[in-house]
Amino acid sequence: MNPADYSALDETLEIMAPMGPDLSNGFSNHAPMAIEAMCAMGRRDAVMPWFERYRHSLAPRRARVARLTDDGWRAALGDQRRTEDWFEFFRNELEGRPWPAVLDTWAERLAPGLMAAATHGVIRTGHATRAIALDDNPARRRELADGLAYWAADYMPLPAERHRPARATPSAAIARVQIIPPGTRRGNFGAFTDALAQLDSFPPFKDTLDAVDPSGDPHAFLSDLTATFARVFLANAHDTYTTIAFVHAVTGPSALRPMLPYLRDTTTQAALAYAWQTAAAMYGTFGTRTDLSRLGEIKVENPDELIARAIACGDEHAIKFTEVCLREFALIPDPAFPAAADHAIRMLSAT
Numbered sequence: 001m002n003p004a005d006y007s008a009l010d011e012t013l014e015i016m017a018p019m020g021p022d023l024s025n026g027f028s029n030h031a032p033m034a035i036e037a038m039c040a041m042g043r044r045d046a047v048m049p050w051f052e053r054y055r056h057s058l059a060p061r062r063a064r065v066a067r068l069t070d071d072g073w074r075a076a077l078g079d080q081r082r083t084e085d086w087f088e089f090f091r092n093e094l095e096g097r098p099w100p101a102v103l104d105t106w107a108e109r110l111a112p113g114l115m116a117a118a119t120h121g122v123i124r125t126g127h128a129t130r131a132i133a134l135d136d137n138p139a140r141r142r143e144l145a146d147g148l149a150y151w152a153a154d155y156m157p158l159p160a161e162r163h164r165p166a167r168a169t170p171s172a173a174i175a176r177v178q179i180i181p182p183g184t185r186r187g188n189f190g191a192f193t194d195a196l197a198q199l200d201s202f203p204p205f206k207d208t209l210d211a212v213d214p215s216g217d218p219h220a221f222l223s224d225l226t227a228t229f230a231r232v233f234l235a236n237a238h239d240t241y242t243t244i245a246f247v248h249a250v251t252g253p254s255a256l257r258p259m260l261p262y263l264r265d266t267t268t269q270a271a272l273a274y275a276w277q278t279a280a281a282m283y284g285t286f287g288t289r290t291d292l293s294r295l296g297e298i299k300v301e302n303p304d305e306l307i308a309r310a311i312a313c314g315d316e317h318a319i320k321f322t323e324v325c326l327r328e329f330a331l332i333p334d335p336a337f338p339a340a341a342d343h344a345i346r347m348l349s350a351t
Contacts, residue, residue, distance in 0.1 A: 001041065001042065001303045001304055001307065001326070002041070002042025002043065002304075003042050004039060004040050004041070004042055005039055005042050005043075005044040006036075006039045006044075006131065006134060006135070007039075007044055008035070008038075008039060008044040008047040008048065009035060009036060009039050009047075009131060009139075009140075010137065010139045010140070012031070012032075012035050012047060012048075012051055013032065013139040013140070013142070013143055014139055015051075015055070016029075016031060016032060016055075016058065017139075017142065018060055018061060019031075019058040019059065019060060019061065020058075020059050020060060020061040020062055020083065020084075021083055021117070021120075021124075021146065021149070021150045021153075022059055023057045023058060023059055024057055024058070024059045025057065028117055028118070028120040029058060029059070030054075030120075030316035030317070030320070031051060031054055031055070031058065031316075032124060032127065032128070032143055032146070033120075033123055033124055033127045033316070033320055034050070034054075034316040034319045034320055035047050035050075035051060036127040036128075036130065036131055037127065037319055037320045037322075037323035037324075038050070038311070038319060038323075039131075040130065040323055040327075041307050041322075041323050041326070043307060043311060046311045050311065050314065050319075053314065054316070061083075061084055061087075062081070062083055062084050063084065064082075064084045064085055064088065065081055065082050065084075065085050066082075066085060067085065067088070067089075068082070068085045068086065068088070068089040073089065073152075076152070076153075077113065077152060077155040078113065078116075078153070078154065078155040078156060079153060080153050080154055081153075082153055083149055083150065083153040084149075086148070086149035086150075086152045086153045087145055087146055087149040089149070090102070090106075090144070090145035090146075090148045090149050090152075091141075091142065091145045093106075093145075094141050094144065094145055099132055099136065099141065099144060100262035102144075102148075103125075103129060103144070103148075103259060103262050103263070104262055104263050104264055104267050106148055106151075106152070107125075107259060107263055107267050107271055108263075108264075108266070108267040108270060108271075110122075110148070110151050110152060110155060111267070111270045111271045111273075111274045112157045112270075112274055113151070113152075113154075113155030113156050113157050114151075114252065114271070114274040114275060114277075114278045115156040115157075115158055115193070115196065115252075115278045115281060116150065116151045116152075116153075116154035116155050116156050117150055117151075117154035117156075117193070118191070118192040118193055118196075118248055119248045119251070119252030119255070119278060120150060120154075120248075121147065121148075121150040121151025121152070121153075121154055121155075122147075122151055122252055122255045122256070122275075123248075123251055123252060123255040123320070124143075124146065124147035124150055124151075125144065125147035125148055125150075125151055125255065125259070126147075126254070126255025126256060126257070126258050126259060127143075127147070127255070127258075128140065128143040128144040128146070128147040129144065129147075129258045129259050129262070130258035131143065132144050133258065133261075133262075156193060156196075158196070158199060158205075158209075158277055158278065158281050159199055159200050159205060159206050160206055160208070160209040160210075160277065161206040161207060161209075162209070162210060163207065163210045164210065165210045165211075165212065165213050165214075165215075165273070166210060166211050166212060166213060167213045168211060168212050168213060169212065169213075169221070169224045170212055170221070170224050170225040170228045170229075170276055170279075171224050171227070171228045173211040173212045173276075174228050174232070174280075174283070174292070175290075176211060177208060177211070177280045177283055177284060178202075178204040178205070178284065179283060179284050179285075179287045179288070179290065180198055180199070180202050180284055180285060182288055185198065185285075186198060192244075192245055192248075192282075195285050195286070196281055196282075196285050198285060199281055199284060199285060202284070205280075205281070205284050208276075208277050208280045208281075208284070209273055209274070209276075209277045210273075211276075211280075212273065212276050214268075214269045214270075214272035214273045214276070215269055218260055218268045218269075218272060219257075219260065219331070221272055222253060222254070222256060222257055222260075222272065222275075223328065223331055223332045225253050225272070225275065225276055225279065226250050226253055226254050226324075226328045226337075227328070227332065227334045227336055227337070228279075228292075229246070229249040229250045229253070229279045229282075229283070230250055230325065230328075230334070230336040230337050230339075230340040231292040231336050232246060232249060232279075232282075232283050232287065232292060233246040233247065233249065233250060233340045233343070233344070234292075234336060234339060234340055234343060235287075235289040235291070235292050236283070236286065236287045236288055236289050237343060237344070237347060238288075239347070240347060240348065240350075241286075242286055243317075243343075243344055243347040243348060244317055244348075245282055245285075245286045246282060246283075246286065247317050247320075247321045247344060248282060249278075249279040249282040249283065250279070250321065250324060250325070250328075250340070251320055251321055251324045252275065252278055252279065253272075253275035253276070253278070253279055254324045254327070254328060256271050256272065256275055257327070259271075299335075299338075299339065299342075300333075300335050300338050300339075301338050301341075301342055303326050303329075303338070306322050306325075306326065306338060306341050306342065306345070307322060307323075307326070309342075309345050309349075310322035310341070310345050313345050313348055313349045315348040315349070317344065317348060318344050318345045318348045318349070321340070321341060321344045322341040322344070322345065325337040325338060325340055325341040326338070326341065
């Protein structure tokens, strides 16, 4: 695997400066995230060819509604009309304070809405954090502001009742997560967040948030969480829709990893608990298989081969997911990670 090479990132961020967080079809703009992932995998050579194919679908920034203030920001949480208001707010925040302090303050405030834009808010923030930690420059500060703005404007809390947290790891707690019975689910949802609204009327999900204990080693917790949902992915990703849904059950939580060095313990614990809840929400809404033990033979592929196949596939989810799976595999050599990347590439190459 090639060393990271970020020499193409800032050029593309400058090109995308006038562009908003959504595509012309209403879906999320994945370009900043996919490009940062390619840079992290040492494939700067693939950035511009991929971006030239993708950029035609970008949409301009939305109009501003009204200026956000330190006293009035709560009323604007989850108001998708106000993405640009949030962007200007965070640009001002990042001009006035060190970016790690801004990140910590707002990760704590935004953690309950980690499902924002089907986790794309936190994912974009995670990619931006990794980039700005390498080089604090205006383009990367703007990208961090965009990530936080997307998280805030699409802020989406999930139903929860607080109890004393269980002393369980994600891999132990997953067996207790109930899924919405497939026969009772409503279908034909265009957006994942619309489908997730079914959890509001599914009482068993309300206990999910406190089913795990995030108070220990945050890196170990996150590794266990992502490995668990790599297995959920392998068991349940059976078509394009479910593949994309369950990709985010891994990439959403993993987006916290670049942030961990800059978060206080209290922020970290809250964010990890909500990351677990968010991944479990994907499972409860879209899952059909609860037996995660029978995955058949898992082969560990060569990382460079997986990267080449993901880029050749061209799908932004395949690229981002492959980078995350290889990053997590480097920390704990669980074969579910490369197997999940392989399965995603196969599923998304067929579309």
